Amino acid sequence: MKAVNHLFFIYTQFLKKVTTVLGTFFIYFIAIFIGKLIYTFTSSEKLDRWQNFQTGSSSSKMY
Amino acid sequence: MIILGVSFFYHDSAAAIIKDGNIIAAAQEERFTRKKHDNRFPYHAVNYCLDSLGIAINEVDYIAFYEKPIVKFERILVQHITHFPKSAKVFFDTIPSWLLEKLRVKEIFKNELHYHGEFIFVPHHLSHAAASYLTSPYQEAAVYTLDGVGEWATTTFGFAKGNQITLEKQINFPHSLGLFYSAMTAYLGFAVNNDEYKVMGLSAYGKSEPLYDKIRSLIKTNPDGSFELATKYFSYEYQEKMFNQKLCDFLGAPARIMDGPMTPHYENVAAATQKVFEDVLFYSLNILHKLHPSDNLVLSGGSALNSLANGKISSQTPFKNFYITPDPGDGGGSLGAALYAYFCILNKNAPHSLLPSAYLGPGFTRSEMKTAIDKYQLKATLISESDKLVDKVSDLLVSQKVVGWFQGRMEWGPRALGNRSILAAATESKMQDTINAKVKHREMFRPFAPVILREKTHDYFETDKNISVSADYMLLVYPFKKSVQSKVPAVVHVDGSGRLQTIDEKSNSLYYRLIKAYSQKTGVHLILNTSFNVKGEPIVCTPEDAIKCFLHTEIDYLVLGNYLIKK
Numbered sequence: 318m319k320a321v322n323h324l325f326f327i328y329t330q331f332l333k334k335v336t337t338v339l340g341t342f343f344i345y346f347i348a349i350f351i352g353k354l355i356y357t358f359t360s361s362e363k364l365d366r367w368q369n370f371q372t373g374s375s376s377s378k379m380y
Numbered sequence: 381m382i383i384l385g386v387s388f389f390y391h392d393s394a395a396a397i398i399k400d401g402n403i404i405a406a407a408q409e410e411r412f413t414r415k416k417h418d419n420r421f422p423y424h425a426v427n428y429c430l431d432s433l434g435i436a437i438n439e440v441d442y443i444a445f446y447e448k449p450i451v452k453f454e455r456i457l458v459q460h461i462t463h464f465p466k467s468a469k470v471f472f473d474t475i476p477s478w479l480l481e482k483l484r485v486k487e488i489f490k491n492e493l494h495y496h497g498e499f500i501f502v503p504h505h506l507s508h509a510a511a512s513y514l515t516s517p518y519q520e521a522a523v524y525t526l527d528g529v530g531e532w533a534t535t536t537f538g539f540a541k542g543n544q545i546t547l548e549k550q551i552n553f554p555h556s557l558g559l560f561y562s563a564m565t566a567y568l569g570f571a572v573n574n575d576e577y578k579v580m581g582l583s584a585y586g587k588s589e590p591l592y593d594k595i596r597s598l599i600k601t602n603p604d605g606s607f608e609l610a611t612k613y614f615s616y617e618y619q620e621k622m623f624n625q626k627l628c629d630f631l632g633a634p635a636r637i638m639d640g641p642m643t644p645h646y647e648n649v650a651a652a653t654q655k656v657f658e659d660v661l662f663y664s665l666n667i668l669h670k671l672h673p674s675d676n677l678v679l680s681g682g683s684a685l686n687s688l689a690n691g692k693i694s695s696q697t698p699f700k701n702f703y704i705t706p707d708p709g710d711g712g713g714s715l716g717a718a719l720y721a722y723f724c725i726l727n728k729n730a731p732h733s734l735l736p737s738a739y740l741g742p743g744f745t746r747s748e749m750k751t752a753i754d755k756y757q758l759k760a761t762l763i764s765e766s767d768k769l770v771d772k773v774s775d776l777l778v779s780q781k782v783v784g785w786f787q788g789r790m791e792w793g794p795r796a797l798g799n800r801s802i803l804a805a806a807t808e809s810k811m812q813d814t815i816n817a818k819v820k821h822r823e824m825f826r827p828f829a830p831v832i833l834r835e836k837t838h839d840y841f842e843t844d845k846n847i848s849v850s851a852d853y854m855l856l857v858y859p860f861k862k863s864v865q866s867k868v869p870a871v872v873h874v875d876g877s878g879r880l881q882t883i884d885e886k887s888n889s890l891y892y893r894l895i896k897a898y899s900q901k902t903g904v905h906l907i908l909n910t911s912f913n914v915k916g917e918p919i920v921c922t923p924e925d926a927i928k929c930f931l932h933t934e935i936d937y938l939v940l941g942n943y944l945i946k947k
Contacts, residue, residue: 352458366606367549367606368551370548372547373451374448378501
C-alpha cells in the first residue's frame with residue numbers, strides 16, 4: 318500500500334509540474350492574444366509619420 | 381551640486397560628471413576594460429569620474445540615466461506581440477537581461493555601489509539633444525537627433541533656446557535612418573554598431589547611380605519631412621539579423637560574407653546607401669529649417685557620426701552654423717543626461733557652459749609613466765623641455781617614422797584627437813601601407829585622416845566659410861583642393877576627400893606646436909593622425925596600454941609624456 322501511495326505521490330507531483338508548464342504557456346499565449354487585440358484596436362494612429370515627442374513621466378520615474 | 385551621468389546596457393557604456401554645471405570628466409567604459417563597445421555597468425568609468433573630483437558615490441547629488449528603461453521595455457514587448465511567433469527567439473534571448481539588469485538600474489547602483497541618493501531619468505533623445513546643444517556655442521538653435529532607436533523614437537526635431545530644449549516631434553521605431561544604414565552595413569558583411577564607418581570609406585570606391593533608385597525606394601519621404609522604411613526588407617524588428625532574403629533578391633546579389641571578396645556590386649551598394657542617407661537627412665533638415673528658421677543647427681545621435689554627410693550640411697541646407705558634440709552617440713548620452721538634469725530641470729536660469737575641451741578622460745603623471753616604462757624595462761630618454769620634445773618628434777616625422785603619441789588626458793568620444801594618437805608624415809603615399817603593415821592591419825579601402833593647423837584649413841580643403849568647431853573633433857569630411865592632393869597622398873581618400881581634424885593652440889598646445897614645428901621644416905601644414913590601437917581593440921587609455929601596443933606592433937617611436945622611447 319505504501320508503494321502505491323508513493324507512486325501516486327510521484328504521479329501527482331509530475332502532473333503538478335506539467336500543469337505548471339502548460340499553465341505558464343497558456344497564460345503566455347493568452348497574454349499575447351490579448352496584447353495583439355489591444356494593439357490592433359489602439360494603434361489606429363499612423364506610426365510612420367511625425368508623432369508628438371514623448372517626454373514620459375516625471376524625471377524621477379523610469380517610465 | 382554634483383551630477384553623475386551614466387549610460388549602459390545597450391552599447392558604449394560611459395559615465396560623465398559635472399559640478400555646478402561645469403563638465404569635470406567623462407570616459408567610456410571600454411577604455412578601462414579593453415573590451416570594444418563594452419555595454420556592461422560602467423564601474424571603471426564611474427570610479428574615474430568620482431576620483432577626478434575626489435569624492436565618494438554618496439556625495440553625488442543626482443545620478444542621471446540616459447533613457448527611460450520601462451518605456452524601452454514597452455517597445456520590446458510590443459515588438460514581441462506584433463511579430464509573434466517570429467519574435468519569440470529574440471524575446472526569450474533578451475528577456476533575462478531585461479528582468480535581471482536593464483529594469484533594475486536603481487537597485488544596481490544601490491547594491492553594487494551603495495548609492496542612496498536621487499535619480500533622474502532623461503528620455504534617450506533628450507539626452508542626445510542635450511549632449512550637443514548644452515556643449516554648443518549657441519544660445520538658440522534648431523535641434524535634430526537621429527540614431528538607431530532609443531525608447532520608441534529613432535529621429536526627433538525641435539528647438540532650443542537658453543536652457544530650454546523642446547523636442548516637438550519624433551519618428552517611431554521601426555522607421556529608422558540609423559537602422560537602415562546598419563542593415564546595409566550588415567548586408568555588406570560588416571559588424572552592426574561598429575563598422576558603419578567602413579561603409580562610408582567604401583562608398584568612395586563605388587558608383588551610386590546603378591543602385592540609387594532601388595535603394596532610395598526603400599525609404600519613402602513624406603511632405604512633412606518624415607520618412608518611412610519599406611519594412612518588409614528588414615528583419616530587425618523580430619530577429620538579430622538586420623535584413624532578410626527579400627533585400628538580397630531586391631538588390632540582385634546575396635549579402636557579402638564577413639571578410640569575403642569585395643566586388644563592384646558591394647562598392648556600389650555602399651555608395652548608393654551613403655547617398656540615400658544623405659538625401660533623406662538633408663530633405664528632413666531643409667523642412668526643419670522652414671519650421672525653425674534659425675542660423676544654427678545642433679545635430680546629435682549615433683548617426684551624427686556620419687562625417688561624410690556632416691561635411692555637406694552647410695552646402696545642402698540653409699543652416700549657416702552647425703555643431704555636433706565629440707561623442708554624439710549613446711556614450712555621449714551620459715554627459716547629455718547630466719547636463720539636461722542640471723540646466724533644464726534643476727537650474728533653469730544658469731547659463732549653460734561650453735565644452736571645456738574634448739580631453740575629458742584620465743591623465744597620468746610623469747612618475748606613473750616612469751613606473752610603466754620601468755615595468756617593461758624600456759630605455760627611455762627624458763626630454764623635459766617641451767620645445768625640444770616638439771623639435772625632436774617633428775624631426776622623426778620628417779624622416780618618415782611612425783610615432784605613438786601619448787599625452788595629457790584621454791579624448792572623450794570615438795576619435796583619437798592627438799592625446800592617444802599614432803602620428804606620421806602624410807607626404808608619401810606608401811605611408812598608408814606602412815602603417816597598415818606595422819600597426820593597424822585594416823582594410824585597404826579605409827582612409828587615414830589628417831590633422832591640420834586650423835588657420836591653414838582653407839589652403840588645403842574646399843570647406844565652408846565658417847568651419848564648424850566640430851571639425852576639431854574629426855566629425856567632418858571635406859574635399860581636398862586638387863592642387864594639394866599630390867603633396868599629402870597618404871591622407872587623400874580615393875575620391876579626393878579627407879576626414880580632417882582641425883587644431884589650434886588653445887585646444888591642445890603641445891599637439892599644435894608639434895604640427896607647427898613640422899610645417900616649418902617641410903612647408904606642409906598637416907600630418908597623418910590615426911587612433912592609438914590595433915584592429916579590434918579600444919584606443920589605449922593608460923601608459924601601460926600604450927607600451928603594450930607599442931611593443932606588439934612596429935611603431936618606430938613612442939612618446940609618453942616627455943619620455944621618448946625607441947623600438
